[in-house]
Amino acid sequence: MTETKYGKHIVPIPVIPMVGEGNGSQGWDLWGKDLGNFEVNIAQRCFKEPGRMNPEYQKRPHTHDFDEILFFLSSDTDDLGKLGSVAEMRMGREEEKHIITAPTAVWVPRGLPHCPITFLSVDKPCLFMHVAFAATRPGRNTRQKE
Numbered sequence: 001m002t003e004t005k006y007g008k009h010i011v012p013i014p015v016i017p018m019v020g021e022g023n024g025s026q027g028w029d030l031w032g033k034d035l036g037n038f039e040v041n042i043a044q045r046c047f048k049e050p051g052r053m054n055p056e057y058q059k060r061p062h063t064h065d066f067d068e069i070l071f072f073l074s075s076d077t078d079d080l081g082k083l084g085s086v087a088e089m090r091m092g093r094e095e096e097k098h099i100i101t102a103p104t105a106v107w108v109p110r111g112l113p114h115c116p117i118t119f120l121s122v123d124k125p126c127l128f129m130h131v132a133f134a135a136t137r138p139g140r141n142t143r144q145k146e
Contacts, residue, residue, distance in 0.1 A: 011035065018045060022055045024128065032135025039066075041132040046075065047085065048125045053117040061090060061113035066134035070106040070117075073127040084124030089117045 011034055018024045024045030031041050045053075052058060072087055074080045080103065087100040091114050098106075099120075108114050117128075 044129040050119045058116035068108045068132045071129040072104045075125045085122045085126040086120045
């Protein structure tokens with residue numbers, strides 16, 4: 001990109017193929033260092049198959065020392081209101097179960113146990129995104145005791 005006065009504010013998003021069970025087919029991550037040192041980490045993944053998201057990490061609920069918002073989004077450009085997938089998400093120490101069948105945002109305050117997330121069915125690819133309010137994502141900080 002040609003060096004301009006405001007060119008530093010334009011950040012290409014590096015889409016990469018994902019590897020490993022439950023990581024989705026492709027995705028991207030942007031960190032605070034990529035975004036003007038804002039206190040934020042944003043990531044997106046595309047899921048095409050049922051299964052647990054990040055099964056090695058999401059064996060049980062975990063917490064973060066930052067706030068986070070999770071998004072379950074449609075990839076259907078003809079109907080953004082149709083998720084095309086069914087996901088199960090657990091929240092709280094009691095692992096309260098929530099079934100997600102439509103585009104949904106889930107706000108997770110710091111310290112609230114959440115996950116695992118499991119895609120029960122995927123009729124159409126869906127997008128999962130998180131916005132973590134931390135410039136870095138040491139975020140796999142704590143886990144609920146076994």
